[in-house]
Amino acid sequence: MRINFKICLILFLGIFMACHNQNKTPDSKKITTESFQNKGHELLYNMVQKVGNHSILSQKKDVVYTYTYLTSDGKKDVSTEKYIFDGELSYGLYNPHERTLPNLTGPIEQGYDGEEYWFKHNGTIINDSTILKRVAFNRPTNYYWFAMFQKLLDPGLIYEYKGEKEIEGNLYDIVSVSFTPVDNKPTDIYQVYINRQTSLVDQFLFTVADFGVMDEPLLMKVEYEEVENILVPSQRKYQKSTWNADISEGPWTEVIWSDIKFDNGLTIADFKK
DSSP states (O other): OHHHHHHHHHHHTTHHHHTTTTSOOOOGGGOOGGGOOSHHHHHHHHHHHHHOOHHHHHHTOEEEEEEEEEOTTSOEEEEEEEEETTTTEEEEEEEEESSSSTTSOSOEEEEEOSSOEEEEETTEEOOOHHHHHHHHHHHHHHHHHHTHHHHTTOTTEEEEEEEEEEETTEEEEEEEEEEOOSTTOOOOEEEEEEETTTOOEEEEEEEEGGGTEEEEEEEEEEEEEEETTEEEEEEEEEEEBOTTOOBOSSOOEEEEEEEEEEOOOOOGGGGOO
16 A cells, blocks of 8 residues: 555645645735735745746746656656746646556647646547546646746745754755645645755755645755746755655655746647647
């Protein structure tokens, strides 16, 4: 049973974000000092100004990039991702897809056009309810990953300053971010480590509430590249951790975003099936 859970966790990591993606990120310029919940909220606000707030991201209108996912057991997905920021439209063309529907041979496409989720295999529409549920998770989740830091200023979030900690010679402010519970269901928790010298998040802990995993967080480490005046956390890797950010000696799962291009002139037609 333990092995099966690990497999599911790898295959569906990121689903936990999907249930929160419907909130629209506020224009962070409108947040004033008086509206900060506490020190943690203010630190996160300053971090988002450093990487590029939602207003700056929205001005780019859209993005196209290559998403490479390398699991700890050697499986690989490569998708061409396309998003329009207004409405959070999302498209992905996968080839190869060794972790996403590996039983299908040939390229697969997933899309969300603002109203409908759809799926294609080798250019043919597939109306399989199980697959479409997967698409309904993957499309908003991949979008959320890309805009995660900007969306940490979404309404309804709860912030808590957890103190400071020195890691490998760097001093970090630790901020916990959680979601307002709905129907008493557990929600995901982020614990971000903001480098006091750079004001950037170098790593963060997160839980997977959809799988009932609240006691064993995962630790994500990130590295940035600057793309058109936005700092994009394009190099990522994660593995199991503790709430003290202690990691195991096991392999990492890697997530790489490359060839990132903003403002490509995409239209709603590009997301229709």
